[in-house]
Amino acid sequence: xxxxxxxxxxxxxxxxLMPDMIxxxxxxxxxxxxxxKEFETTKWLTTRLEEMGFEVHHPTETGCVAVIRGKAPxxxxxxxxxxxxxxxxxxTGVAKADFRSKNPGAAxxxxxxxxxxxxxxxxxxxxxxxxxxxxxxxxxxxxxxxKLPGGGRLISESGILHTLGVQAIYGLHTSPAHAxxxxxxxxxxxxxxxxxxxxxxxxxxxxxxxxxxxIDPIVMAAQFVSAVQTVRSRSINPLEPVVVTVGKINGxxxxxxxxxxxxxxxxxxxxxxxxxxxxxQRIEAIAxxxxxxxxxxxxxxxxEGYPAVINTDWATDVIVDVAETLHGPxxxxxxxxxxxxxxxxxFYLEHFPGAFFLLGTGSAKADSLWSWHHPRYNIDEDxxxxxxxxxxxIALHAxxxxxxHG
Numbered sequence: 001x002x003x004x005x006x007x008x009x010x011x012x013x014x015x016x017l018m019p020d021m022i023x024x025x026x027x028x029x030x031x032x033x034x035x036x037k038e039f040e041t042t043k044w045l046t047t048r049l050e051e052m053g054f055e056v057h058h059p060t061e062t063g064c065v066a067v068i069r070g071k072a073p074x075x076x077x078x079x080x081x082x083x084x085x086x087x088x089x090x091x092t093g094v095a096k097a098d099f100r101s102k103n104p105g106a107a108x109x110x111x112x113x114x115x116x117x118x119x120x121x122x123x124x125x126x127x128x129x130x131x132x133x134x135x136x137x138x139x140x141x142x143x144x145x146x147k148l149p150g151g152g153r154l155i156s157e158s159g160i161l162h163t164l165g166v167q168a169i170y171g172l173h174t175s176p177a178h179a180x181x182x183x184x185x186x187x188x189x190x191x192x193x194x195x196x197x198x199x200x201x202x203x204x205x206x207x208x209x210x211x212x213x214x215i216d217p218i219v220m221a222a223q224f225v226s227a228v229q230t231v232r233s234r235s236i237n238p239l240e241p242v243v244v245t246v247g248k249i250n251g252x253x254x255x256x257x258x259x260x261x262x263x264x265x266x267x268x269x270x271x272x273x274x275x276x277x278x279x280x281q282r283i284e285a286i287a288x289x290x291x292x293x294x295x296x297x298x299x300x301x302x303x304e305g306y307p308a309v310i311n312t313d314w315a316t317d318v319i320v321d322v323a324e325t326l327h328g329p330x331x332x333x334x335x336x337x338x339x340x341x342x343x344x345x346x347f348y349l350e351h352f353p354g355a356f357f358l359l360g361t362g363s364a365k366a367d368s369l370w371s372w373h374h375p376r377y378n379i380d381e382d383x384x385x386x387x388x389x390x391x392x393x394i395a396l397h398a399x400x401x402x403x404x405h406g
Contacts (some may be wrong), residue, residue, distance in 0.1 A: 001323050001398055009134070010396075011326060014389035015130060017121045024048075025117035026099040032086030032106040032113070035147035038062040039304070041084050041116075046139050048120060059158035063143035063151060067164060068126055070133025075121035076401045079138040079161060079169040079352070080391050082153075083112045083145035088364045091403040093304045093376035095367035109377035111174030114361065114387075116141060121299040121388035125397060130205030138164050138393045142344075150306055150344035156351050167401035169354035170316060170394050171345045172387060176369050178333065178360030180382040183323055183390065185357050186335040187316045188361060191309035192241065192269040196301065199224070199287055200228060203296040204349060205260040215264040215296045218251055220275035223290050225249075230281045236275065243269040243340050269309040269340045307346040318400055322393040327386060341372065349398070355401060 031343055033041050042062045049056050054066035063084060091107035095120065101107045108114075119139055123156050139335030140332060155161065161169070178184050201221055205356035207215025236242050246267065248389070251262030268283075271277045282303040291298040325332040335358070345356050362369045393398055 002393055006129070006396055009129065009393050010389045011123065012061060012119065013125050014385045017124055017311040017388065018384055019386060020124070021121040022115045022381045024120055025113050025381065026114035028116055029096070029108050030099050030102050030139050032087045032101050032103050034106050035085040035144040035151070036062060038084050038143050039101065045084070045116070045120070049123060052078055052123055054123065054127070057160055057227065058312060059160040060143060060151065060154050063155070065155070065160055066123065067157070068130060068143070069128055069136045069143055072134060074165060076135030076403070077138060077165040077167050078135065078395050078400045079124065079140055079166045080119060080395060081142055081171040082115040083142045084116050085112060085144055085146050085151070087146055087373060089373070089375065090375070091375050093367060093378055095378050099236045107375070109375060110146065110372050111148070111361065112381045113375070114174050114383070115172065118359070118384055119389040119391060121384060122395070124167040125388060125392040129396070135394065138166055139368035140340045145344050146273065148305065149345060152344035152347035154309040158348045161351070166352055169348045169352045170315065170319070170391070171356045172359045173343065173356070174361040174379050174383070176362035176371060177367050178358055179362060180380045181327065181331065181386055183273070183319070183332050183357050183386065184261045184335045184360070185316055185319055185332050186338060187235060187311055189271045189308055189338045189344045190311050190356055191338060191346070192243070192340045193267040193273065193276055193308045193346070194305040195280070196305060197266050197268065197280060197283060197303070198301045199264045199266070200299045201262045201287065201291055201296060202298060202368035203258070203260060205296065206258045208256040208258055211258060214258040214260050215294055217296060218259065219291050220294050220296060221249060221251065221262040221264065224287055227286050227290065228283055231279055231286070235282055236279070238317070240275065241271060241338060241340065242275065242279065243267070244283070269342070271338065273304070273307070276304070283345055299366055306342045306344045307350060309343050309346045309356050309389065310349060311355040312349070312353040313403060314399070315353055318397050319355055319357050319390070321388055324396055326393050328388050331386070359383055359390070
């Protein structure tokens with residue numbers, strides 16, 4: 001639970017900090033930096049956090065970990081995480097015209113600017129309430145969520161969270177599917193593991209007018225794209241969430257030339273490493289059969305991505321309790337099913353209990369109903385009142401590290 005006096009203070013302070021969080025978010029949005037290149041973002045964050053009185057560590061080349069200690073600092077250690085990197089893409093959208101990216105080829109079209117500004121607002125709130133803080137709060141401003149090996153993995157493997165004694169970790173992601181003032185929660189599997197594969201189907205080039213003298217890899221590719229879907233429909237339990245998608249096909253140069261090779265990229269989404277590995281084996285077997293049947297050959301590469309995000313049940317209950325305590329019983333909405341997108345927050349959950357939730361940021365007035373990674377992706381900044389108070393409330397919740405959940 002959160003003490004009643006603190007409940008009112010959190011809501012009021014989050015509202016007061018709204019202009020600052022909006023300003024911070026728009027600054028970050030105008031100055032995006034792609035994965036592992038977040039040098040200026042890190043300098044900017046370090047300055048802000050040190051001004052607030054945080055002890056700041058740099059366990060990775062970019063990003064930072066900030067620490068604030070209250071009474072009995074080792075009695076409970078809660079970590080809160082935000083990711084700071086931008087996507088390698090260009091953005092569009094009238095709603096962002098006044099603060100659009102100034103860095104060509106980089107854009108915050110997945111909400112990480114909002115995650116960072118939101119956690120910075122939480123940091124200010126915790127700094128203001130330091131005399132009422134029990135234990136220690138660790139704020140993780142993580143680089144490289146959008147690109148392997150994943151900043152979550154690098155931070156985890158650095159050992160800093162273990163050294164600081166972290167007992168549980170929490171994070172959030174903006175959600176265009178939820179309105180500001182709402183959050184999405186689910187126990188257990190929440191987000192899938194995004195594994196990847198690359199396939200080359202190799203034939204024999206020739207003239208389109210004499211296909212019998214060539215081995216056509218485009219025909220092989222067409223057969224493969226259709227056949228690979230039978231893995232999901234015929235080799236996997238129909239009740240198990242699985243997606244197999246071919247996202248890119250490249251082959252051929254002219255209308256009258258049979259190319260020598262067709263290259264493909266695809267993704268496998270599941271909630272189990274064993275399932276994904278089995279699917280990869282089946283995909284390769286299908287490619288081998290098609291290539292052999294046509295008289296060609298193939299090469300196949302499979303890369304494991306992030307693990308699946310599997311929320312801890314009691315940590316999810318903490319999130320729900322904070323949401324209902326701060327903002328009422330209709331704030332937390334139970335998600336009917338997991339999300340098949342991936343998130344490197346999963347790496348933290350391999351080391352610590354914790355939970356991830358969705359923060360509603362979708363509205364027509366902010367033109368923020370576009371999906372993640374869309375060039376018009378935007379957030380409704382009204383969400384900061386809920387987001388910042390939620391993160392601070394979790395840090396102050398008596399059961400946040402697995403003790404009393406009531």
